[in-house]
Every structure is written in C-alpha cells, then in structure tokens.
Amino acid sequence: MNELKNKLREKLLFERKNLSREYIEKSDELIYQKLISLESYKNAKNIFCYLSIDGEVSTIKFLQKALIDNKRVFVPLCLKKGIMEAREIMDLSELKEGKFGILEPIKNSIKINFEEIDLSIIPCISANKEGYRLGYGGGYYDRFFENKSIKNSFILCREKMIYDNIPFEKHDIKFEHVLTDKN
Numbered sequence: 001m002n003e004l005k006n007k008l009r010e011k012l013l014f015e016r017k018n019l020s021r022e023y024i025e026k027s028d029e030l031i032y033q034k035l036i037s038l039e040s041y042k043n044a045k046n047i048f049c050y051l052s053i054d055g056e057v058s059t060i061k062f063l064q065k066a067l068i069d070n071k072r073v074f075v076p077l078c079l080k081k082g083i084m085e086a087r088e089i090m091d092l093s094e095l096k097e098g099k100f101g102i103l104e105p106i107k108n109s110i111k112i113n114f115e116e117i118d119l120s121i122i123p124c125i126s127a128n129k130e131g132y133r134l135g136y137g138g139g140y141y142d143r144f145f146e147n148k149s150i151k152n153s154f155i156l157c158r159e160k161m162i163y164d165n166i167p168f169e170k171h172d173i174k175f176e177h178v179l180t181d182k183n
C-alpha cells in the first residue's frame with residue numbers, strides 16, 4: 001500500500017510542478033474567496049489552518065484575513081515523527097522556517113485543544129471528492145484527527161489535482177468537504 005501511495009505521490013507532484021502560474025494564481029484566488037464566504041468561516045472563533053508550501057493551495061492571504069477579522073488562528077507545529085499540535089499565532093511575522101521548508105510557530109506558542117477548533121483547513125497533494133486525501137506521507141493529519149469528532153473540516157485542492165482513485169487505508173481520515181476552484 002505504501003508503495004502504491006508513494007508512486008502516486010510522485011506522479012501527482014510531477015503534475016503539480018507543471019501547472020501554469022496563471023492557473024495557480026487563479027485557483028488560489030477562487031478558493032480564497034470561497035473560504036471567506038463560508039458560514040463556518042464567518043462563525044468561527046478558532047481556526048486551524050496549514051501554512052502552504054510549493055504548489056499547495058496558498059493560505060497566506062486567508063490567514064492574514066482571519067487575523068484581521070479577529071479570529072484566533074492556529075497552525076501546525078510538528079513535534080516528532082507523525083505528531084503535530086495546533087499552536088496559536090498572532091502575526092505571520094512570528095513564523096520561522098522549520099522542517100521541510102514549512103513555516104512554523106515558535107516552540108512556546110499556545111496550544112489549542114482539539115474540541116475548541118471551529119474550522120480546520122487541511123492541505124493535500126491530491127484528494128478525491130469523498131474527502132480522502134493524499135499528503136506528504138507523514139501521517140500527521142490522520143493522527144491529529146484520529147478518534148475525534150470532526151466538525152467543519154475542509155481540504156483545499158485545486159480541481160486539476162483531484163484524483164478519484166486515491167488508495168485509502170483503515171487509518172485514513174475522511175474529511176467532510178473538499179474545496180476546489182470549481183465546485
């Protein structure tokens with residue numbers, strides 16, 4: 001199974017590299033507009049959202065907007081293999097580049113308990129329309145959401161990166177929504 005996922009990861013990352021700058025910018029903007037129009041965004045007090053890298057759907061503008069709208073914003077801090085926490089940031093300038101080139105909050109940032117998160121924004125390399133995703137293979141999101149009652153979870157995925165036949169296993173979490181530049 002891991003072999004299958006790794007092959008697919010490689011193929012999809014290659015395809016992602018070949019998306020045009022134009023399409024990337026356009027889909028980033030469309031997805032951003034959808035995000036800030038969500039009722040679950042408007043009602044959210046506490047938001048958990050990733051910090052985008054490479055060809056992932058950009059979340060920078062969204063995070064800035066959330067901070068301006070006085071939401072409390074939490075981002076992933078990877079602690080050890082497969083384990084991450086949601087830690088608060090007040091400003092994007094607090095972030096430092098961590099493992100994998102991903103921006104991270106400082107070590108003594110405030111942790112939020114899972115139950116207090118009102119809205120979760122989740123990265124992927126690819127996803128299917130049912131809410132299964134393919135990530136970088138660290139298992140961070142599967143463990144973070146394991147055995148939890150998930151509310152208002154949104155995977156961000158460009159329409160061109162949607163892939164119907166994502167292989168999934170018992171531990172893989174099915175998220176509630178997939179936001180693309182089309183749906």
Ligand SMILES: Nc1nc2c(c(=O)[nH]1)N(C=O)[C@@H](CNc1ccc(C(=O)N[C@@H](CCC(=O)O)C(=O)O)cc1)CN2
Pocket residue numbers: 050051052053056076078084099100102123124135136137138139140141
């Ligand atoms: N933007 C963004 N942030 C995210 C994720 C993501 O997919 N996107 N994550 C989603 O999970 C978590 C980080 N995922 C990670 C996955 C792998 C490695 C990593 O170091 N990989 C090594 C090999 C590790 C090993 O197997 O020993 C490498 O590829 O060099 C780091 C972070 C949390 N933050």
Ligand SMILES: Nc1ncnc2c1ncn2[C@@H]1O[C@H](COP(=O)(O)OP(=O)(O)OP(=O)(O)O)[C@@H](O)[C@H]1O
Pocket residue numbers: 002005082133134135136137138139140141142143146171172
């Ligand atoms: N809840 C879990 N408990 C134990 N191991 C897990 C769990 N979830 C995932 N794993 C393990 O983590 C590894 C990576 O899983 P997977 O390929 O599904 O990651 P991914 O969803 O692509 O990664 P990420 O969530 O970091 O983006 C696999 O070896 C898997 O067995």
